[in-house]
Amino acid sequence: MKISFLIFFIFLTGCSKPDSNQNELSTLKAKVSDLELQVSTLKAHLEDLNSKVSDIDTEMYQAKTKAKGETSSGLDINALNKAISTCVQKVRSTAPSDEVYSKFDAYYNSASGKVFNNNQYVSQEAVYAFNKCMQSSGFPLK
Numbered sequence: 001m002k003i004s005f006l007i008f009f010i011f012l013t014g015c016s017k018p019d020s021n022q023n024e025l026s027t028l029k030a031k032v033s034d035l036e037l038q039v040s041t042l043k044a045h046l047e048d049l050n051s052k053v054s055d056i057d058t059e060m061y062q063a064k065t066k067a068k069g070e071t072s073s074g075l076d077i078n079a080l081n082k083a084i085s086t087c088v089q090k091v092r093s094t095a096p097s098d099e100v101y102s103k104f105d106a107y108y109n110s111a112s113g114k115v116f117n118n119n120q121y122v123s124q125e126a127v128y129a130f131n132k133c134m135q136s137s138g139f140p141l142k
Contacts, residue, residue: 006025012130012142030064037140075113077108079138080108080115081108082134083116083134083137083138083139084107084108084134084139085107086133087106087116087133087134087137088104088130090129090133091104091126091130091133092104103118104117104126104130105117105118106130115134115141
């Protein structure tokens with residue numbers, strides 16, 4: 001009885017039909033091929049998206065460093081301006097009672113990336129003291 005049930009089951013499921021099995025196998029191979037193509041297409045889209053995310057990350061980093069006051073070289077403009085202000089005050093306060101020292105001034109020009117001072121109007125001693133102060137503040141001037 002169990003054997004006849006097994007034969008009946010095989011007959012119903014189609015396992016005894018080699019042509020239908022071959023057709024089903026061909027259909028499955030075609031589906032696998034289509035899925036492989038879809039996977040390849042998705043991988044290409046993923047690479048494109050990763051590239052776009054990388055570009056956005058770069059833009060966000062640049063915007064963040066600009067907002068912090070840093071240049072692309074990593075120079076902290078806020079710290080530089082603070083050092084300039086401190087050194088200008090130091091030059092003015094430690095100078096002899098000479099009016100020339102009291103008029104010493106300097107500033108950072110972001111367009112050129114250089115620190116300028118009014119050395120054509122003041123003595124070189126004031127400029128030397130300023131440069132020395134900037135060096136000790138971690139901003140050597142060329």
